[in-house]
Amino acid sequence: MRVNGINRPAPSIPRRLLSDYLRGECGLTGTHVGCEHGVCGCCTVLLDGRAVRSCLMLAIQAEGHEVTTVEGLAPDGSALHPVQLAFKECHGLQCGFCTPGFVMAITGLLNENPNPTPQEIEEGIAGNLCRCTGYASIRRAVHRAVDLMQQAPSPPSGDTPPPPASPGTPPAARQRDI
Amino acid sequence: MKPPPFEYHAPDSVGHALDLLATLEDAKVLAGGQSLIPLLNFRLARPAHLVDVNRLPGLDGIYERDGGVAIGATVRQSIAERDPLLRERCPLLPLALQLVAHHVIRNRGTICGSLAHADPAAELCAVLLVLGGQVVARSTGGERVIAARELFLGPFETALAPEELITEAWLPAHEAGEVTVLEESRRHGDFAMAGVARFRDRVALFGVAGTPVLADPDDPTRDLQPSGDLESSPEFKLHLVRVLVARAYGRTP
């Protein structure tokens, strides 16, 4: 598999979770482990450009794929990715533990849908837990990231954007009006 | 919370996968993993073998047949959600998918995996039931079609034999105006305390019985005896069913 553009050997043990493989064998501790049952989203990484929970994948399943972690968004010394920059400007983090998960989920979202509606933004950040910020500044950060990415001339580093999504999802017949 | 040890198999053809399922004792199919891997991490499931079907070729298609749309076993939920063919011919499925967990989960979870998992609160199982869909199950012994009505037997229990693999789900075509799906859950993306999928004059309820159940739109709680869960008592579930069915038909309860 390739992780942040670098070839990595397959894990030796099939039950090794991708989250542990990235943190251990790859030394990439930016991906965090919060629950190991897929609810908190702290472990979110990009698999072939799409956001996935690394705690719900066996490392061996990533063979033949491209994994991008938060460290891969802005390689050493380079400028912050627009999503990272937006979080910094908007005070989108406090303890920072959930932050890489949010950043990767949002990066995945904006790769597929660079111009999300407010509803789509809300959907995009629902699914990651934060215990510190109360989400308001994270919301602002996503809006800011959309602006920054629309100013940026080239696609974000580190991954191949997937094919463009179909335009706008049909309105959900749900009882949710926030 | 680390998984217990297991033998891992990644067959590269359907035939190979079926051979493994036929010969291995205590094997589970690993598709999206979004339901199975949490069980492994909690050590609530301890299969001796995992058969990973993600690399099987030819199972990732979405295509028209027989007056409906077929969806292959490895099709991810997020792909199905955005698929133009499904949106046009089978809109209830993309609609229901928006209620399933969160988009990151849907990037790995599969349609067929959700059906095989048979969670009583799962939206997709109710969609299959209300539309009168079916799944194609293959084994080394051959292939059979299982209609939705016969597929779901109980909580997390289907009519699939241990050596069978769902290779395809099939949903009949319909119009957007003919379908609705509504649920009440605690948080965005949570399992439904009660849910309703409607197709014309049929309704299927989910989250209120051991399987999705068809109900009479005019008397949806007849014969219904839900067990309570942490967030909703049987009485509350019955109440929600009545409310949601009425709303599904545009009636105020």
Next chain:
Amino acid sequence: MTTRWFGAPVQRLEDERLLRGRGRYTDDLDERALHGCFARSPYAHARIRSIDVQAARGAPGVHAVYTAADLPFGDRDLPLLIPHPALTHGRTQRCLASEVVRYAGEAVAFVVADDRYLAEDAAELVEVDYEPLPVVITPEAAAEARHLVHEDVPGNVAAQLTQQIGDVEAALAEAPRTLSLRLRYERGAAQPMEARAVWARWDPGERRLLVYDSTQSPTSIRGGLAVLFGLPETSVDVVAPDVGGGFGPKIMLFYPDELLVPYSAMQLGRPVKWTEDRAEHFLAVNHERGQVHDVRVGFDADGRVVALDVDFIHDAGAYTPYGIILPIITAAQTTGPYSVPNYRTRFRALYTNATPTSPYRGAGRPHACFVMERTLDAIAADRGIDRAEVRRRNLIQPDQFPYDTGIAWQDGNRAVYDSGNYPALLDEGLRLLGPRPVGDNVGLGLAVYVEGTGVGPYEGAHVQVLVSGKVVAATGIPSQGQGHATVMAQIVADVLGVEVADVQIHSGDTRRFQWGVGTFASRGAVTAGNAMHAAALQVADKAKRIASEQLEVDPQDLELADGKVRVRGVPERAVPLAAVAILSNPLRYAFGGGAEIATQFQAPPRLGPPLAGGEQPGLEATGFFSPSGSTWASGCHAAYVRVDPRTYRLEILRYVVVHDCGRVINPLVLEGQIQGGVAQGIGGAFYERLVYDDDGQLRNASFMEFLIPYATEVPDAVIGHLETPSPLNPLGVKGAGEAGVIPVGAVIASAIEDALGVPVREMPLSPQRLFDLKARSPR
């Protein structure tokens, strides 16, 4: 001194590193550490007949398995952190249980193996023969005491305390009107995103122990480990690196792992780490649990409270390591911002067979606020008075400060409010809330609260200007996301006249600063902030003294700005701060970087020795701040909600906070704290609860079933500010960490009651509970 940074919305200095994934949380440390894992009791109450670790010891990759019998401290109770005379039957657990377990999750054995996977495999092989005993789960059951949690604690009563001002019985008897209420408040658990973790390494050559711990008090852990292992405390270093949220349970000290990880590292000659997983976090990390309050209130025709009697029971869980701080806080804070001439508060802290309890953000204040605010709403309903008006009639007035409540506070003194303007908070809160939205099923809720913050005993800080002119400072308190590195830097940068980005703050590392108490009770800005300020002022004074020799002016004519010490009004007459730092250390040997100016032939001539009597080399100082009393922040929250009359789904239409924490150092950080607290408050009001079955098993020990709100459940709060500076510290700050969470339960209850027309006397709520309440209420 500049005022450039104080009050400025400075972007955090911490963020770039954290955003790049270069945080250093305890589990990120490796150095080939072995991994620990606990075997824990599945029973809530059981006698242990035998423990067999043979199979576990023989499992692959296992280096050691410890039970109580293997530990020299195995029969010692863990420390009782905060003793109190009323805590007559305090009990703490042992590191590893060997005779009795009293809550599901209590630790019985500790496995150390090559990795966590193997450690978990081995932990499953630990065989314990349990004899189940009867279980006591709810506080009411504990009070009934048909079964005992501790054989030697009659009635399950750990502590009992009654306090009174005035004469409540007489006042109640004379009161024109009285009401009785029972109010049940069940909190839950803090659930920071980073669970707990400990990493330790013993250096046998240096005889030093190094521990990284996701704790809110490294100095306390260090003191405890030194005592336990018989080491000089100067040989024990404890560091809280990046910590992924604390919120209280990480100020609970001497969890078994905090002893076992260092112990096993010393025994095995390898670093050892233990990282908790979420499932065990639910069981093994302190909760903050229920209280049931019986209230009698006497009031007049205008709704003025003349007497308040609160009798409550507190669910302490199976042990009381943190003493009775929680019920003490509830007792002290119940009357809140209101003037109650006769008040009696009595509590009993009761044992149950559940995880022990200790503070979680709010720490008993949410309960207190809920009691008072629900009572006032009941009075308003009884008298037909507007709910805001009834509050106005009872609020302490701005000219009544300092206001002595007469009730004991958690610092050992009485709760005396320093400053505030509560009527202004209420008025501004309502103004910010605005008109009621159109539509059915809408309710308004409001609450006014006070928050005792900034408790002592003290904090300290060390500030040093480096020869480069940059500044390094250190304090003992660690950070869990509050932005200390930025906020403290702002304070220091203002005093020393440098850029915030040129001030590096170290926190929570006993190697850098060994004195201090910890981060809790909204005290960081008040105590460590003022200590930083004090230390920086000393540095500034010294810089002026040294510069005054160079510039030949009086030190009083000097100011620090733009990285220089300069003459006020004549800015070109200046000495760079870097040069002052060099000059502060008389040198024989120049080592480059301009050091030659401090050598014997270049330095300005002076009488007497190069280092004058009483002087120390270097441009550095240590300062401490020890408060004479708590500061008292306050606020008003108000909200509109809509409750779906059929599904009982809650929609928060508008949520406003008007908050007074005295002077504000960084408004971005402050608003983040408030919004975060509101989110936890919403969680605790409508989503989060811990569900125990009759056998004492926690039924929802996962994030799938313990419902922490996502962004979709939490609206943006609208935040307004008031500032009544505290007279009790030089910076005038009051602390803000818990403000967001304290009144939320009361506000949501009040709003739902208004929307639905059913009395709400409990927390948390849910659609299910509202369905039940509505079904039970008369039409």
